[in-house]
Every structure is written in C-alpha cells, then in structure tokens.
Amino acid sequence: MSNIRKHVVFDIVGTIVTYDSILDALEKRMGDRLRDEGVKPSMLGYMWFEVSEREYTYLSITGRYRSFYDVFTSIFYRMLWIGGIQDPRSFASDEDLAYIMGHIEDLPLRAGAAECLQLLRDAGFTIWVFTAGDRQNVRGYFLKNGIEMPLENFVSCDDTGVGKPALDAYKPLLERLGDDEKWFAAAHMWDVSSAKQAGYKGAYCTALEKEACVDIFGEMDVMSDTLPEMARKIIQASTSSA
Template structure:
C-alpha cells in the first residue's frame, strides 16, 4: 500500500489564508505607484525598488529580532521601517515626504495580495497524489494556532513542524519562493522545493541545491510528485 504519510508545507503571509509562496506582490507595487509613484520619481526613486527595499529590510530586521530572542510580528516590523527605508532611499526628511496614512494604505495593500495563477492546479495535483498541504507562518501570534516564539530560518522552526509527522515512510516537503527558506528547511530534514516566480535567480552557489526547482506552481507540484530519491 502506498504511504499516506506525505506532506507539503508552504510558507504563510501575515494575512490569514494566504500562502507566501502562492501570492503575487504586484498589488503591493501597484499601491506604491498609485499613492507615491509621482513623488518618488521626482526624487529619482523607483516605486518598485522602494517596495522591494522595504520588504527586504523587513525580512532582515524581523529575522535579527527573532535571532536575538525578541520575536515581533512581521507586520509590526514592516510598519516601523517605512520611514527608515525612505531615508535610506535618499530622502532627507521622510516624514515630510509621506504620512502615516500613506504608510497604512500601503500596509493594507500588502495584506490584500492576490493569489498567483496556478494555485488551484498545484493543490489539486498534490492532493490527487496523496499529499496533505500545510502552512507555516511568520505572522501575528493571534492569527496562528501554534507558535513557538521564534521565526524562520531558525532550524527549530522547521524541526518543530517536521516532528509533527510520523517518521515511518515519511515523505515531507517544504515549498517556498525564497531560496533561504527552502534551503533552511532542506538542511533541517525536509525535501526542498523552490519556485522561481519571486526571486528568478536561485543563487544556488550560496544556498545549495534543491530537490525540485520550477518556474510555476503547477510545475512545482509535478516535480514533487515525480521526485525519486
């Protein structure tokens, strides 16, 4: 009999029900363009690049806080870094350039990201092959059923999830759009699957190899199902 101990874990954003690997960030960039695009261009700052810098700064500070033993929800980190990111972009007085209302408008857009094409097909393929799909979050504690008080990519996070599955005939995957995430999970005992929709370049020379690499979510599911150790 085929094993039913088959699992695929996806990362989750701060909004309930939205999976980080499964969302498109375009709505966030569109909101920045609509709200501050003309003002940013007048200062020779690209709206998309500002959005990327803001998110990346959030990832870094969230991780450093967690590593230091001070776990703060990612949404709160992102809110706090808005004016700092504007200053790093070259604005001498960010609080005259933008307002708290601007910041909150953009944060609301971040929480309303759209699901990527192919999500339904991805889940259907995994389900039909006997996989159970799970979610791992770095979101607000109030929105999470199970919290261990530390954020990814600490090995304890991935190990905590892996230990929830029976060990016999285990086929466990971690799927992500960030190579740092998928590679950390792989080093912690998962099979690793990475989809290039967000980062494009795998940078495998620093992150290492993946068991499955795909350019779309349906291809990711097909790769997991077809994978043989």
C-alpha cells in the same frame, strides 16, 4: 500497502501570494512623489519587504521576537531614508502608511498557485502552511480565492516566537509529521534551503527571485520556474522514491 503519508509545507507570502497589492498601493499613493525623487516605487517596495525580513530575523535570533507585520510597519520611514529621501516624515505621512498597509490583506495569488495546490492534493499530499504572518490573515488569502484550507493546517512563527530561517523554527512541524514524507516548498531560496537543512525535502520555485544562486544555497530536491511545474516534479520525485 504503505502507511507513510505525504505532506507539502508551503511558505505563503512571496510564494503562493505575490506582493502586488502592496506594490500597487505604493504606486497609487506615492508613485509620482517617489519618481520625482529618482526612486522607483517597485524597487522600494521589494527593498521594504527584504529589509523587513532581515530585521525580523535579527530580532528573533536575539530573543526579541516581534511579528513581521509590526516590523514591516515600523521601518517604513527608514526605507524612505535608505531610498534617498532626505526628510521622510515630511515627504510621507502616517495616512500614506495606513493606506498602503490596508492592502496587506489583499495580496493576490501567484499565477498557477491554485493549480499547484490541487495537483498535490489530487496526488494524495496534505497541504500545510508555515508562515511568518498572522494565521487568520494568511488563511484569508486562500478563502478569498475559493481555496479551502483548514485553520489547523496553518502554522505561524508567532506561535513559538522563533522566526524563519532559524532551524528551530522549522522543527516543531517537522517533528509533528513524524516519519511521513515531508516536503517544504518556497520561492525564497533562503527559506527552502534552510528547511532542507532542518530535515525536509526541498522544493524551490524561481518565480520570485529568478536566480537560484545554487553556488551559495546548494541544489534543492526539486527546482522549477512555475508553481504547477514544481508540483508535478514533487509528485514525480515522490513516486520514483516510493
């Protein structure tokens, strides 16, 4: 009998949980104001996350690591300016920002997330979390939805001060898992393709981005449109390669 164990390392924000509570708070607090300026709240919200990821990464690769939460909070008014608001600090207030940020701990599970994790666990996989977020906050997304996940299975970029998608960010857990079978699963193609380059098998779900853009990122070992489908394909690929 083989002693090789099986692991799946998940990205969380955007993959297992959606941005919806932040987008809903932005809509509720500022939706009418934004539309009066010709700004679609949901588009602004996604831009806010995407630009925050870029700034977070740039700070990390230049040796000035800051937590994603700090970056996301700091660039709020900049995003309003980029969105076309001429005087962001009179258009919005710190109270608006505090209201929106108060919902970052409420990010809801993506459809099929719980089923995906259970399918993998039932097939003998150990689930890990690798996130740019705070470990306690990210664990809360699981616990609030009745999904048990031991804190020791959460790894944060904050632990090493190296942000994804730098290849060195993926390697500590990769090395910790040794010669076992190791998958990395995400709904961000930049994330899973980088993890694959670092040495993981890659599993990608299109639920967030829709377009995989394989012409620039390449094909992953598993690609699917839903999280449960991704889990089933990982299980099948693992069984077929055993």
